[in-house]
Amino acid sequence: QITLKESGPTLVKPTQTLTLTCTFSGFSLDTSGVGVGWIRQPPGKALEWLALIYWDDDTRYSPSLKSRLTITKDTSKNQVVLTMTNMDPVDTATYYCAHLLVYCSGDCYSLGFDYWGQGTLVTVSS
Amino acid sequence: DIQLTQSPSFVSASVGDRVTITCRATQGISSYLAWYQQKPGKAPKLLIYAASTLQSGVPSRFSGSGSGTEFTLTISSLRPEDFATYYCQQLESDPPYSFGQGTKLEIK
Numbered sequence: 001q002i003t004l005k006e007s008g009p010t011l012v013k014p015t016q017t018l019t020l021t022c023t024f025s026g027f028s029l030d031t032s033g034v035g036v037g038w039i040r041q042p043p044g045k046a047l048e049w050l051a052l053i054y055w056d057d058d059t060r061y062s063p064s065l066k067s068r069l070t071i072t073k074d075t076s077k078n079q080v081v082l083t084m085t086n087m088d089p090v091d092t093a094t095y096y097c098a099h100l101l102v103y104c105s106g107d108c109y110s111l112g113f114d115y116w117g118q119g120t121l122v123t124v125s126s
Numbered sequence: 127d128i129q130l131t132q133s134p135s136f137v138s139a140s141v142g143d144r145v146t147i148t149c150r151a152t153q154g155i156s157s158y159l160a161w162y163q164q165k166p167g168k169a170p171k172l173l174i175y176a177a178s179t180l181q182s183g184v185p186s187r188f189s190g191s192g193s194g195t196e197f198t199l200t201i202s203s204l205r206p207e208d209f210a211t212y213y214c215q216q217l218e219s220d221p222p223y224s225f226g227q228g229t230k231l232e233i234k
Contacts, residue, residue, distance in 0.1 A: 037223070047162075047170065047213055047225040060221035063127060096169055110217040111176055112160030116169035 002026035004036075004097050004117035011123050012087050018122060022080040022097030026115075029055055029075050033108050035100035036080045038071065040093040041119075048093075052100065053080055087124045094119040128152055128216050132226035138234040143204045147229045149197045149214035158218040161190055161199045164228075165210045173212075174199065201231075209233050 008020035020038070027034055037052040051071040052060045061069050070083045080097060098113035129152045139145050149159065157177040162170035172181045174190035177197055187202040201208055214226040 039225075046228045047164075047215075049215070049221070049223045049225060052221055052223070062222050098169075101172070101175060109158070110221075110223065111158075111179075112162075112172045112181075112215065112217065113170070114172045114175075114181065116171075119169055 002099055002115040004099060004115060006095060006097050006117045006120040008095075008120060008122065010121060011125065013126050014088055014124060016087050018082075018084045018087050018091070020082045020084075020095055020097075020120065020122075022082070022117060024078050024080070024097075024099070027099065029053075029073050029078070029080070031055055033102045033104040035102060035110065036073070037098050037100055037113060038080075038082045038095060039098060039113070040091075040095045042090075042093040045093075050095075051082060089124045092122065092124045094121045127222055128155060128218065128224055130214055130216055130224055130226035132212075132214060132229045134229060135227065136230050136232065138232045139204055140234045141204050141206055145201045145204060145231060147199045147212055147214075147231075149192075149199070149226050151195045151197075151216055154194045155216045155218035157193045158216060159190075159192070159197050160215045160217060161188075162213045162215065163208075163210045164213065170213060204231075206233075 004024040034055040038050040053071045068085045096119045097117045099115040101111040101114040103109045159177045161174040164170040178190045211230045
């Protein structure tokens with residue numbers, strides 16, 4: 001059974017760096033075809049895709065946030081960490097990590113996020 | 127980057143109604159489209175991937191269709207538990223894997 005859970009601060013000050021950890025079970029991030037992503041949702045607004053890391057350490061970022069984001073993995077701990085620098089009140093949101101459903105037949109194709117964490121609300125305020 | 131536009135943004139319907147939500151992409155994405163359902167205070171739930179493949183455990187009243195730039199999610203006969211917000215997401219080749227702005231399905 002796949003589970004994911006986000007952890008990190010609930011309140012950060014403007015200009016600070018946010019570090020969120022996704023701890024997962026039921027799969028391994030050193031298995032071919034596996035990926036974990038981060039998605040956020042400001043209160044009352046739509047989902048926004050942030051970043052993705054694959055089993056082979058390949059990383060992808062939202063172009064609009066790329067300069068502020070870093071995603072890493074620690075396979076020994078079954079964790080994925082997202083850091084976001086220079087936090088602003090507009091970054092107030094619920095942050096989710098999620099398992100990426102991938103189909104591989106020669107090449108690999110991303111199909112969607114099939115398992116999600118419960119989300120963690122991060123408020124940016126002085 | 128590929129943008130997705132959902133229509134309508136809000137839909138009001140009754141139990142038993144048939145509802146269709148449309149998602150349009152700014153460029154062709156083949157069939158690399160997923161649909162999610164989100165209820166208040168909960169994480170999104172994957173309903174459909176590859177435009178028309180029902181995720182395991184999702185009721186058969188949900189269906190998806192389309193390819194290229196236009197896609198639809200249809201709920202054949204609404205049940206009370208279907209009132210939620212629905213999002214499409216494109217996953218064509220390389221990220222970013224953008225989402226639509228959402229469609230809120232409300233009880234009439």
